[in-house]
Amino acid sequence: xxxxxxxxxxxxxxxxxxxxxxxxxxxxxxxxxxxxxxxxxxxxxxxxxxxxxxxxxxxxxxxxxxxxxxxxxxxxxxxxxxxxxxxxxxxxxxxxxxxxxxxxxxxxxxxxxxxxxxxxxxxxxxxxxx
Amino acid sequence: xxxxxxxxxxxxxxxxxxxxxxxxxxxxxxxxxxxxxxxxxxxxxxxxxxxxxxxxxxxxxxxxxxxxxxxxxxxxxxxxxxxxxxxxxxxxxxxxxxxxxxxxxxxxxxxxxxxxxxxxxxxxxxxxxxxxxxxxxxxxx
Numbered sequence: 001x002x003x004x005x006x007x008x009x010x011x012x013x014x015x016x017x018x019x020x021x022x023x024x025x026x027x028x029x030x031x032x033x034x035x036x037x038x039x040x041x042x043x044x045x046x047x048x049x050x051x052x053x054x055x056x057x058x059x060x061x062x063x064x065x066x067x068x069x070x071x072x073x074x075x076x077x078x079x080x081x082x083x084x085x086x087x088x089x090x091x092x093x094x095x096x097x098x099x100x101x102x103x104x105x106x107x108x109x110x111x112x113x114x115x116x117x118x119x120x121x122x123x124x125x126x127x128x129x130x
Numbered sequence: 131x132x133x134x135x136x137x138x139x140x141x142x143x144x145x146x147x148x149x150x151x152x153x154x155x156x157x158x159x160x161x162x163x164x165x166x167x168x169x170x171x172x173x174x175x176x177x178x179x180x181x182x183x184x185x186x187x188x189x190x191x192x193x194x195x196x197x198x199x200x201x202x203x204x205x206x207x208x209x210x211x212x213x214x215x216x217x218x219x220x221x222x223x224x225x226x227x228x229x230x231x232x233x234x235x236x237x238x239x240x241x242x243x244x245x246x247x248x249x250x251x252x253x254x255x256x257x258x259x260x261x262x263x264x265x266x267x268x269x270x271x
Contacts, residue, residue: 032169039167039174039241093239095228104228106174106239 007031010084014042017076022047022069036109038081046101054098062098070096070103081107135249142166145219149175152215156208157182161238171247173216175240181233189233201231205238212240220248 011029018026028043046054046066053062078092091108136144145166154160162179181201188197213224226243 030172032167032172032174034167034169034174037165037167037174037176039169039172041172041241041243091232091235091237091239093230093232093237095230095241097226097228100226100243102226102228102243104226104241104243106176106230106241108176108237 006084010081013080013084014077017073017080018045021073021076024048036111038085038105038107038109040081040103040105040107042103042105044101045096045103046098050098051101059098066096066098070094077105078107085109135251137252138168138250141220141248141250142168145173145175145216148215148219149177149212152212153177153180153208156211157204159183168220168248168250171222171244173220173242173244175238175242177238177240179236180231180238181236185233194233197233201233205229205231213242216242220244222246222248 010031014029015026018024024045024047026042026044030039030041030043032039047069050062050065053065074092074094077094078089082089088110089107090110091106093106093108094103096103143166146164149166150160150164153164159180159182161177163177165176165178167174185197185200188194188200209227209229213227216224216227223245224242225245227240228243229238229240231238
């Protein structure tokens with residue numbers, strides 16, 4: 001199924017990244033694209049120690065820990081998307097809620113240039129897969 | 131009288147207008163463009179040129195860290211009202227609101243996760259087609 005290739009590849013790479021970095025398993029990743037924008041929602045990103053800290057309402061420390069983790073993983077996810085879709089991301093907006101353990105990403109791709117037919121083909125194909 | 135649900139496009143336009151006005155009222159600065167996209171039980175919002183002149187001045191003066199802190203605090207402060215605004219327009223509870231901004235590009239991105247998909251009706255293409263056919267017929271007569 002060629003239409004699922006990019007999405008599946010990206011999901012596998014993101015899951016591997018979380019496994020390697022945090023020894024943490026991600027179960028669900030949701031994608032949606034419109035125009036040059038790709039929306040990604042990663043469910044249950046917070047590690048067990050963070051979940052325990054939230055449970056016992058140690059909010060400030062959990063937030064501090066998550067900020068460091070997000071700074072660490074954010075550029076790696078951006079790179080994974082660029083490599084998988086073969087395009088450049090011009091803006092990468094990223095936030096995680098420690099309460100719900102959900103990460104939301106908005107990736108803005110470089111606008112399609114008409115004279116660059118190869119690039120536009122890549123972006124159009126990527127949009128169709130999400 | 132039966133009240134018809136708005137179309138997805140109508141809801142997205144209303145959200146864009148209200149969010150633009152909300153930022154203007156709260157920060158005295160209107161984002162140049164607000165794009166809203168509803169999909170399943172989620173809403174993506176992208177605000178262009180959302181950074182205020184005050185924050186830009188801090189960046190110009192080399193105080194990027196302070197500008198970042200100001201932006202992150204502003205986002206945090208606006209979050210509950212934005213949540214209310216989205217709930218009021220979509221008539222669906224917001225269960226999660228994720229937001230981030232890039233000072234260099236001035237872009238803010240928000241993702242709202244909703245408790246349910248909002249009630250929308252599909253655009254009535256058949257009505258438009260019927261009206262178009264009638265007009266064509268009138269012209270040919």
